[in-house]
Amino acid sequence: MNKFYKRFAMPYQIWLTILVFIPLIALIVIGFSNYNSSIDLVDLNLTLSNLHLLIESQTLVAYKNSFLFASVTTLVCFVLGYLVAYQIKQSKFKNKFVLLTIIILPMWSNLILRTESLLNIMEKNNILNSIIGFSIFGDIAGTQAAVLFGLIFTYMPFMILPIYTALEKIDFSLIEASNDLGLTPFMTFWKVTFPLSLKGVITGSIMVFLSTIAGFAVPKILGKGNLVFIGNIIDTKFLYTTFNDGSLLAIVILVFILGALLIITKIDKEGETLL
Amino acid sequence: MKKFAILLVLTLVSTFMVACQSKQTLRILNWGEYLNPEVVELFEAEYNIKVIEGIADSNELFYSKIKSKTTAYDIVIPSDYMVEKMVQEDMLFELDYSLLTNYSNVTYMEAVDQIYSSMAATTLAATGETVDFKDYAVPYFWGTFGIIYNNRVDGLEESLNANGWDVFFEADNYFPEATRGMYDVAQFAYAASLMYLDENPNLYSETLLDQSKTAIETANFTEWGTDTLKRNVEADNLDMAFVYTGDYLDRMYIQLDEGRTLEEIQADFNIYIPETTMVFIDNMVIPNTSKDLDAAHKFINFVLRPEMMALNAESVGYAVPTEEAFDIIISHLDDEDAFYHNWAYANMFYNSKDREGTFYPLTSFDVDTIDEINTMIQVIRTE
Numbered sequence: 016m017n018k019f020y021k022r023f024a025m026p027y028q029i030w031l032t033i034l035v036f037i038p039l040i041a042l043i044v045i046g047f048s049n050y051n052s053s054i055d056l057v058d059l060n061l062t063l064s065n066l067h068l069l070i071e072s073q074t075l076v077a078y079k080n081s082f083l084f085a086s087v088t089t090l091v092c093f094v095l096g097y098l099v100a101y102q103i104k105q106s107k108f109k110n111k112f113v114l115l116t117i118i119i120l121p122m123w124s125n126l127i128l129r130t131e132s133l134l135n136i137m138e139k140n141n142i143l144n145s146i147i148g149f150s151i152f153g154d155i156a157g158t159q160a161a162v163l164f165g166l167i168f169t170y171m172p173f174m175i176l177p178i179y180t181a182l183e184k185i186d187f188s189l190i191e192a193s194n195d196l197g198l199t200p201f202m203t204f205w206k207v208t209f210p211l212s213l214k215g216v217i218t219g220s221i222m223v224f225l226s227t228i229a230g231f232a233v234p235k236i237l238g239k240g241n242l243v244f245i246g247n248i249i250d251t252k253f254l255y256t257t258f259n260d261g262s263l264l265a266i267v268i269l270v271f272i273l274g275a276l277l278i279i280t281k282i283d284k285e286g287e288t289l290l
Numbered sequence: 291m292k293k294f295a296i297l298l299v300l301t302l303v304s305t306f307m308v309a310c311q312s313k314q315t316l317r318i319l320n321w322g323e324y325l326n327p328e329v330v331e332l333f334e335a336e337y338n339i340k341v342i343e344g345i346a347d348s349n350e351l352f353y354s355k356i357k358s359k360t361t362a363y364d365i366v367i368p369s370d371y372m373v374e375k376m377v378q379e380d381m382l383f384e385l386d387y388s389l390l391t392n393y394s395n396v397t398y399m400e401a402v403d404q405i406y407s408s409m410a411a412t413t414l415a416a417t418g419e420t421v422d423f424k425d426y427a428v429p430y431f432w433g434t435f436g437i438i439y440n441n442r443v444d445g446l447e448e449s450l451n452a453n454g455w456d457v458f459f460e461a462d463n464y465f466p467e468a469t470r471g472m473y474d475v476a477q478f479a480y481a482a483s484l485m486y487l488d489e490n491p492n493l494y495s496e497t498l499l500d501q502s503k504t505a506i507e508t509a510n511f512t513e514w515g516t517d518t519l520k521r522n523v524e525a526d527n528l529d530m531a532f533v534y535t536g537d538y539l540d541r542m543y544i545q546l547d548e549g550r551t552l553e554e555i556q557a558d559f560n561i562y563i564p565e566t567t568m569v570f571i572d573n574m575v576i577p578n579t580s581k582d583l584d585a586a587h588k589f590i591n592f593v594l595r596p597e598m599m600a601l602n603a604e605s606v607g608y609a610v611p612t613e614e615a616f617d618i619i620i621s622h623l624d625d626e627d628a629f630y631h632n633w634a635y636a637n638m639f640y641n642s643k644d645r646e647g648t649f650y651p652l653t654s655f656d657v658d659t660i661d662e663i664n665t666m667i668q669v670i671r672t673e
Contacts, residue, residue, distance in 0.1 A: 053657045073665065076672035134518075138527045156527075157512060240474055240514025243672050251476075251668070257661045 039269075046263035052256035065263045074264070077245040084234070084244070085227040088166040089174075092223050093216060095167075096174030100215075103175075104182040115179065118172050130165060130236045137161050137237070157239035165237040166227050173226065174219035181215025182208070217282050221275045229268055314339040316585040319352060319363040321345070321572070324431075326605040333592050339585050356381055356577045363579055364586040370405060370571050370651035373427050374413050382426045383576040389587035390428070392594040396612040399643045402429050405571045405651050412492050412653040427573035428590050429611035431603070433641075434649070435478075436563035438520055438538050440529040441556065443468060450562040455486035458530055459509045471513035471522065471531035472506075476667040477660065478568070479506055481652055482532050485566045492653040494663075503666050507673075514671070523559050534570075535561055535640055536608060543607070546632050561640065565647035571611070604633070609641035616643045 049060050068074055103114050121129060136143050137156035144150050155161045185208060193203040231246030245264060252261030314337075318325070322345045330341045344361065346352050349372035356366060356376070368376065376382050387393055406423045413421050437458050439446055449457050449464055457464040472479050481491030483505040489498060513519065513528060520537040522528035524545075538561040545555045574593065576586045592598055596614035603610045603619060610616055619637045622630040655663070 051657045051661075071665075073668040073672045077668075080672075138522065138525065140525045140527055239512070239518075241512065241671060243668055248668060251664050252661075255660050255664055256657055260661070 042262045042269075043266060045258050046266045048259050050259045052258070065259050068260055068263060069267070073243065074245070074248065077243045077248050078267075080234075080242060081228050081245045084163060084166060085224050087163060088170060088227045089220050089224045091163075091167050092171050092174040093220060096171055096219060097178055097212075097216065099171075100175050100178035100182055103179055115176070118175055121168075122172055126169065127232060127236070130169070130233055133165055133168065134161075134236055156237065157241050159238075159242060161237045162234050162242055165233045166230075169233055170223045170226055173222040177219040177222070178212060178215040181212040181218075185211045214282060218279060221279050225272055225275055228271065314582065314585055315342055316340070316365065316582065316589055317342045317344065317361060317363045318589070319344045319346060319355060319361075319366045319577075321367065322347060324367065324572075324606055326602045328605075329593070329598055329602050332598070332601075333589060336592070337585075337588055339588065341589075356579055359579050361579070362581045363577055364582050365580075365589055366575055366577050367430050367572050368575065370409055370573075371654040373423060373573050373575060374409055375654065376575065376577070377421055377423070377426055378413065378417055378419075381578055383578055383580060383583065384425050385428065385576065385590070386583070386587060389584075390591045390594060392591050393428075396594055396596060396614050398429065398611055399432075399613055399616070401434075401569065401645060401647075401649045402432060402571065402611045404649045405432065405569055408492075408649070408651055416653075423573075427575050428594065430572045430574050430593070431606060431608035432569060432571040432611055433608050434535045434563050434645075435482075435532060435568040436535050436538070436561040438523045438531050438533050438559060438561045440468075440523050440526060441558055441560050442526055443529050446529065447560065447562075454562075454564045455482075455566075458532065459483065459486045459505050461508055461510045465529070468529035469512045469527075470509055471515060471519045471528050472509075472511045473519070473532055474514040474516055476664045477652060477655065478532065479511075479667055480663045481568055481650070483509075485564070485568070485650070488566075491568065491650050494655060494659050499662060499666055503670060506667070506670055526558075533561075535563060539607060539636060539640060542636065543632075546628075552632060552635060563640065563645070567647065567649065569649040569651055571651060572608075609637070613643045616641070 044061075047061055047063065047065065049058075049062050049064075099118070103111055106114070108114060134156055135141050136150055137152045137154075139154040139156075141150055152161075152164075155164075189207055189211070190203055193207045194200075198206060229246055231244055231250050234242050234244045235247055235250075245268065249261050249264045249268075252258075252264065316339050318341060320343055325343065330343075333339070334341055344355070344363065346355060349368050352366050352368045353372060353375065355361065356363065373382075406427075409423050410421055413419060437450065439450060441447055443465065446457070446465060446468065453464065458470065461468070461470065472482070480499075480502050483502040484491040484493070484498060486505055487501055489501075513522065513531070515522075515531075517537075519528065519531035519533050520541050523531055524541050538559075541559075542552075542555055546552070574590050576583065576590075580586050593602065594612070596612060596618050599610050599612060599615035600618040603615065610619065616637065620634050622634040623638070625631045625634065
């Protein structure tokens with residue numbers, strides 16, 4: 016890279032330092048300290064006594080919930096998302112951009128608003144009931160099914176788009192060659208198309224998994240407070256100014272996110288499937 | 291061009307003239323939509339004092355704005371526990387009652403007196419100091435908490451009136467099929483359970499925490515929410531929930547606007563206010579940032595006038611703290627205008643000056659205690 020152009024990266028580097036790097040260090044320091052709003056900065060001490068929080072029952076259940084729901088959401092998004100992406104790729108429709116736009120369309124509205132509306136139609140008596148007489152969801156608000164549906168609904172586009180990009184990039188002559196050499200269409204898909212689209216699958220999976228595991232708004236709204244994710248505990252800890260506990264729980268999540276990013280950089284070096 | 295120059299000169303001159311006419315100003319730090327603009331206009335006209343209103347949406351913001359002294363506010367309207375904190379940290383001026391001439395003409399409601407004694411008790415317990423909060427604060431509005439309930443459930447209303455808190459917490463004894471909701475604030479859940487157990491909700495000990503946990507588990511809440519609670523009871527999706535009485539009144543006024551009658555609304559959903567319940571009170575206090583004590587006292591004195599307090603309540607909708615202002619509101623019972631009639635009716639039912647009982651304003655626990663309570667609730671939800 017030309018030295019001259021490197022200078023243009025400066026503003027962003029400063030931005031990163033102030034808003035990401037320094038807070039990150041602060042998070043780690045606070046996570047292993049006694050800091051909360053009732054402690055003056057002069058009395059700040061480093062301690063490992065917060066660690067007991069990590070083995071308390073509510074924390075473990077919250078981590079378990081986050082992992083479980085993130086995994087199931089990722090799996091369902093992968094299966095359904097792959098089918099959708101493959102269909103779009105195969106379709107004879109000229110303007111595929113329109114199809115993709117329709118998929119992203121829900122993301123143009125605010126996440127909280129969308130989730131609140133979803134909650135409304137999941138209630139026993141709701142707007143659908145009063146207009147058409149029935150609701151497709153019945154009475155599932157506040158249940159695990161409601162949260163799972165909400166998560167899949169929200170994060171599906173993050174899976175479809177990278178898979179579609181990966182599929183688009185496959186050289187069609189490879190598939191022709193496979194057909195020429197006598198493989199059935201299914202075997203062609205399994206031996207050629209799928210392995211070549213794997214980069215997109217992994218990028219999509221990680222994007223869905225990370226968003227779900229760190230999120231707290233969707234489970235809070237659709238679970239009506241009956242389902243606690245780790246994000247909800249972190250939220251409560253910071254809201255009531257127990258900064259050290261909140262930071263410690265956030266650090267654990269951060270370790271997982273960094274691990275996931277490590278995988279993504281190993282597999283997809285140029286970041287070409289990332290949109 | 292010449293015309294333009296003349297216009298410019300005229301504008302400049304008039305601007306300077308306005309600026310020279312130095313008018314007394316009063317800076318109020320308030321909650322949003324918590325002061326009737328008509329009251330402000332009348333005050334400005336009578337005393338020739340300009341009112342500038344600043345808005346903040348939490349007591350903690352009031353605190354930090356006064357503490358940082360960036361703006362010299364003359365009046366702030368914090369709630370009960372924040373007044374306690376401000377007094378403890380010496381952030382308020384004492385009121386000069388010789389300037390509050392209207393004070394002798396009004397009687398505070400029984401509940402308001404109770405709230406001030408309760409605040410004095412928690413301050414005494416926390417710091418060992420005896421404080422009379424009337425030295426610092428004049429009540430602005432107050433309100434209770436209650437159990438909003440679905441009146442389409444047979445017998446629920448009668449049972450609540452007969453057995454009170456028990457119906458809400460003992461899901462094994464009363465209405466096991468009914469769904470119950472709780473405000474998604476751990477301290478509210480803790481306080482509600484202690485009132486059910488006939489304990490003071492402002493006390494904390496490990497024994498009380500255990501008892502509270504058992505009570506909350508028995509209640510088996512299916513929803514922890516905020517604004518969703520009132521809407522779900524209204525829509526027949528939830529049967530009981532512990533909420534601000536104002537939450538109910540809010541939905542009630544909306545339905546009244548849609549043309550339903552009070553009887554119809556109450557037949558669908560209503561609120562039961564237990565004899566022992568949580569309350570909040572917002573107060574006018576003078577922070578020590580004030581540069582114009584004279585104007586501040588004039589304003590407090592002005593709002594103390596029963597007719598001004600009633601006029602203010604007309605747009606705000608909470609309960610007035612003085613009996614005289616309450617009587618003015620109630621005098622609208624026979625008003626032909628539906629708005630005034632309903633307003634009077636709602637006040638008579640839900641904000642009555644004759645309400646008897648025990649009223650607890652919530653104290654602010656320290657960070658560690660709050661963390662214990664939050665954890666207790668999280669444990670219940672993850673079991």
